[in-house]
Amino acid sequence: MTSFLTLFYKELLRFWKVAFQTVAAPILTSLMYLLIFAHALEGRVTVYENVGYSAFLVPGLVMMSVLQNAFANSSSSLIQSKVTGNVVFMLLPPISYLEFFSAYVLAAVARGLVVGAGVLAVTVWFVDLPVRAPVWVLAFALLGSAILGAMGLIAGIWADKFDQLAAFQNFVIMPLTFLSGVFYSIHSLPPFWQSLSHLNPFFYMIDGFRYGFFGASDVAPATSLTVVGVSFGVLSLITLAMLRTGYKLRH
Amino acid sequence: MPSAIRIRDVRKRYGALQALDGVSLAIEPGEIFGLLGPNGAGKTTLISVVAGLARADSGSVEVMGADVVGEYRRARRMLGVVPQELVFDPFFTVREALELQSGYFGIRKNAGWIDEIMHNLDLTTKADANMRSLSGGMKRRVLVAQALVHKPPVIVLDEPTAGVDVELRQSLWKFVRSLNREGHTIVLTTHYLEEAELLCSRIAMLKAGRVVALDSTKNLLENFSGLYLKLRLDRQELPVDFFREIVSRDGDLYTLKLADFAELEGVLARLREGGIAIIEFEVQPPDLEEVFMRIMNRSE
Numbered sequence: 001m002t003s004f005l006t007l008f009y010k011e012l013l014r015f016w017k018v019a020f021q022t023v024a025a026p027i028l029t030s031l032m033y034l035l036i037f038a039h040a041l042e043g044r045v046t047v048y049e050n051v052g053y054s055a056f057l058v059p060g061l062v063m064m065s066v067l068q069n070a071f072a073n074s075s076s077s078l079i080q081s082k083v084t085g086n087v088v089f090m091l092l093p094p095i096s097y098l099e100f101f102s103a104y105v106l107a108a109v110a111r112g113l114v115v116g117a118g119v120l121a122v123t124v125w126f127v128d129l130p131v132r133a134p135v136w137v138l139a140f141a142l143l144g145s146a147i148l149g150a151m152g153l154i155a156g157i158w159a160d161k162f163d164q165l166a167a168f169q170n171f172v173i174m175p176l177t178f179l180s181g182v183f184y185s186i187h188s189l190p191p192f193w194q195s196l197s198h199l200n201p202f203f204y205m206i207d208g209f210r211y212g213f214f215g216a217s218d219v220a221p222a223t224s225l226t227v228v229g230v231s232f233g234v235l236s237l238i239t240l241a242m243l244r245t246g247y248k249l250r251h
Numbered sequence: 252m253p254s255a256i257r258i259r260d261v262r263k264r265y266g267a268l269q270a271l272d273g274v275s276l277a278i279e280p281g282e283i284f285g286l287l288g289p290n291g292a293g294k295t296t297l298i299s300v301v302a303g304l305a306r307a308d309s310g311s312v313e314v315m316g317a318d319v320v321g322e323y324r325r326a327r328r329m330l331g332v333v334p335q336e337l338v339f340d341p342f343f344t345v346r347e348a349l350e351l352q353s354g355y356f357g358i359r360k361n362a363g364w365i366d367e368i369m370h371n372l373d374l375t376t377k378a379d380a381n382m383r384s385l386s387g388g389m390k391r392r393v394l395v396a397q398a399l400v401h402k403p404p405v406i407v408l409d410e411p412t413a414g415v416d417v418e419l420r421q422s423l424w425k426f427v428r429s430l431n432r433e434g435h436t437i438v439l440t441t442h443y444l445e446e447a448e449l450l451c452s453r454i455a456m457l458k459a460g461r462v463v464a465l466d467s468t469k470n471l472l473e474n475f476s477g478l479y480l481k482l483r484l485d486r487q488e489l490p491v492d493f494f495r496e497i498v499s500r501d502g503d504l505y506t507l508k509l510a511d512f513a514e515l516e517g518v519l520a521r522l523r524e525g526g527i528a529i530i531e532f533e534v535q536p537p538d539l540e541e542v543f544m545r546i547m548n549r550s551e
Contacts, residue, residue: 002357006353009354013347017342086338088338089340089397090355092304093356094324094325094328251299251304251305251306
């Protein structure tokens with residue numbers, strides 16, 4: 001237990017020591033998104049009855065920050081350790097693969113939630129945001145960030161260089177997040193793109209998270225929770241298998 | 252009592268390269284054991300397998316009786332490894348790095364021991380300095396300290412003095428000896444044969460993934476008991492019948508190679524018969540470098 005707690009603490013300390021870059025910067029970015037998109041689209045797009053576009057946008061931005069930062073935390077921490085070689089400090093001690101996985105994923109969840117809470121705190125002043133089902137909000141934030149934390153571990157284990165990690169981020173994570181309905185409802189899309197969106201697990205994370213605020217969503221929240229829960233289960237098993245076999249970590 | 256490290260027929264292949272080709276050896280508690288070999292001989296691979304950083308294709312390794320795969324938790328607690336590369340985590344101070352390392356090994360309150368290690372390695376004044384700000388030598392000391400936080404009975408140092416200045420090398424040697432006196436088993440890989448000769452009670456020489464010599468340092472030196480005779484003579488040329496023994500010549504200074512001290516008398520007698528007077532005379536016993544070169548050449 002001490003091994004796990006120490007590794008978890010180290011991962012928290014790592015992002016907290018550079019909080020300006022890991023917490024403040026993404027909050028500012030989200031605020032920019034809100035100001036620009038709200039200015040351009042407020043009053044022109046209506047998604048749900050009685051919900052203005054800015055209010056619709058805020059949960060999407062919060063969840064996007066949660067997801068992106070959870071991914072950034074585990075992936076960049078691991079790739080840095082691999083590239084600089086200090087990953088050896090974690091490979092020499094008797095840390096089990098389950099402890100390793102839990103520490104990295106939970107630290108990613110923590111970073112995701114801290115940034116998400118920060119984004120919510122600065123954007124909520126601009127809109128009138130109800131919170132109809134807070135438990136759903138929390139459930140999707142936790143599961144979503146855990147999924148991205150696990151994906152970050154997979155990417156960090158797989159990548160040998162920073163540019164490979166950047167490719168993973170730019171060609172997998174970014175398209176999946178931007179095409180998940182952060183900025184729009186998928187009902188506004190042509191049928192083909194609507195059905196394609198249903199294959200994107202990120203869509204269910206955003207849609208379910210949004211349900212927690214408005215009590216309305218594109219698909220039933222229970223369905224979203226199931227998809228998100230199963231995704232987390234599958235990704236966890238893949239990550240654990242990689243860690244157990246020592247793929248790219250222990251030769 | 253189990254061996255400190257027991258390696259049984261370990262093989263490891265990286266692509267086309269057979270890095271370890273059936274290595275077997277046992278290192279006993281209390282030894283300072285040297286692992287020697289040219290670059291690419293498999294020293295670091297062997298240490299990686301012992302430390303669980305790499306997995307053997309076949310064969311087994313035990314540390315203090317614990318299998319490094321099956322009982323990896325116990326095996327790793329018994330082992331402290333100082334890696335060859337000068338690695339560090341730039342986010343932390345020296346003390347933080349040591350506290351974290353301690354925690355990874357499951358030890359929560361370890362401040363007393365950490366202070367003691369820092370004191371012994373002259374790191375106390377740098378305790379709260381960020382790892383990034385340290386010199387190479389200081390970073391090397393922190394690596395040694397990190398390997399000791401959990402008081403492992405067996406300590407492996409992979410090329411600890413590579414690229415280290417003379418002063419730090421001397422102080423590391425002193426420290427290694429004192430650890431050994433306190434009961435730690437030490438395994439050392441090194442390029443510096445002088446270091447192995449000075450510190451190690453036993454030595455294994457690796458070449459192309461195989462053990463080509465395994466004996467006490469004393470026996471290795473004795474078995475290769477040839478010696479060198481340096482002579483400066485009152486004339487330029489040695490008679491033809493000495494050509495067999497001449498190894499090198501620098502002006503009027505000849506170096507002759509003899510099998511043992513018994514041959515010395517014969518050489519002196521022949522010189523006397525030839526009426527050649529000796530101006531300077533020096534006998535050099537073999538050193539480990541000589542043994543090393545001969546073993547490496549023999550096992551071509």
